[in-house]
Amino acid sequence: MSGYFSMFFEMVIGFVALFLVTKILGKTQISQITPFDFIAALLLGELVGNALFDQNAGIIDILFVITIYAVIMYTSEIISQKYKHTRHMLEGFPSIVIYNGKLIRDTMKKNKLDINQLQHLLRTKDTFSIQEVEFAVLEANGTLSILKKSDYQMPTRKDLKLSATEVDLSTTLINDGEVIMDNLKEKNLSIEWLSEQIKKEGYERIEDVFYAEYIKDKPLFLLPYLNRNHQKWDAD
Numbered sequence: 001m002s003g004y005f006s007m008f009f010e011m012v013i014g015f016v017a018l019f020l021v022t023k024i025l026g027k028t029q030i031s032q033i034t035p036f037d038f039i040a041a042l043l044l045g046e047l048v049g050n051a052l053f054d055q056n057a058g059i060i061d062i063l064f065v066i067t068i069y070a071v072i073m074y075t076s077e078i079i080s081q082k083y084k085h086t087r088h089m090l091e092g093f094p095s096i097v098i099y100n101g102k103l104i105r106d107t108m109k110k111n112k113l114d115i116n117q118l119q120h121l122l123r124t125k126d127t128f129s130i131q132e133v134e135f136a137v138l139e140a141n142g143t144l145s146i147l148k149k150s151d152y153q154m155p156t157r158k159d160l161k162l163s164a165t166e167v168d169l170s171t172t173l174i175n176d177g178e179v180i181m182d183n184l185k186e187k188n189l190s191i192e193w194l195s196e197q198i199k200k201e202g203y204e205r206i207e208d209v210f211y212a213e214y215i216k217d218k219p220l221f222l223l224p225y226l227n228r229n230h231q232k233w234d235a236d
Contacts, residue, residue, distance in 0.1 A: 094145075098136035101149065111138055122146065170221075174212035177225065187214060198222070 095107045097118065108118065119130070121144035127133060132152040137145045157164065171183050173194060184191065195206060197220045203209055211223040 093140055095138045096135065097138050097144075098130070098133050098146075101131075101134055103130070107138075113138065118144075168216045171214045172211070173214050173220075174206065174209050177207050177210060179206060183214075187216075189214070 095111055097104055097107050097111070097113065103118075108114070118136075121138075122128070122130065122133065122136070125144060125146050127146060127148065132148050133146050134149045135147040139145060171187055172180055173183055173187075173189070174180065179191065179194065181191075184194065194212070198206060198209055198212070201220070201222055203222070203224060208224055209222050210225045213221040215221075
């Protein structure tokens with residue numbers, strides 16, 4: 001039993017340490033996984049796993065492994081920022097796979113990208129035909145960026161000669177039946193105002209509302225726990 005407790009404790013410590021490392025390295029290191037990051041992550045997982053199941057390894061060993069990983073990743077980031085010529089080696093570089101509507105077969109072959117994989121990546125961009133694409137760039141992290149042909153691009157307000165309108169971010173005021181007071185204060189709103197708005201929509205209590213979203217000069221968007229008849233949502 002003591003072995004399980006020790007493993008549990010070491011796992012918690014390892015998780016907390018990894019969480020702190022990701023916070024230090026920044027969000028872009030998580031969202032933009034390069035080949036270097038992928039290899040480093042596999043290596044870290046192997047080392048941490050061995051440390052957890054090795055009876056001779058303790059918390060100090062796990063923290064040492066994670067610290068070395070953090071130092072390597074942080075150092076590589078500093079190097080790539082300071083010396084631009086190292087970015088291609090550490091981070092990779094984007095490759096054009098469609099140019100002026102034509103497939104660049106050599107680039108696809110170099111990046112081990114076949115037609116089926118390209119079509120899958122295009123569908124993730126809501127594009128279901130290669131004919132719609134003028135340019136496509138395979139990014140270093142494996143995602144695809146595309147520029148559609150003019151005939152398939154959505155018109156903007158500028159294209160339609162419409163006047164510009166103010167854009168506001170939505171703010172969550174209620175989440176899972178609980179009021180987010182910080183967001184209320186940020187928008188200079190009161191709990192009394194929120195209760196009044198909820199009652200206007202036919203709900204007696206804040207607890208009846210699962211989710212509430214606020215956008216300036218627009219009606220409050222509500223998703224209830226119960227419907228108007230205060231019956232449970234039907235699973236069917």
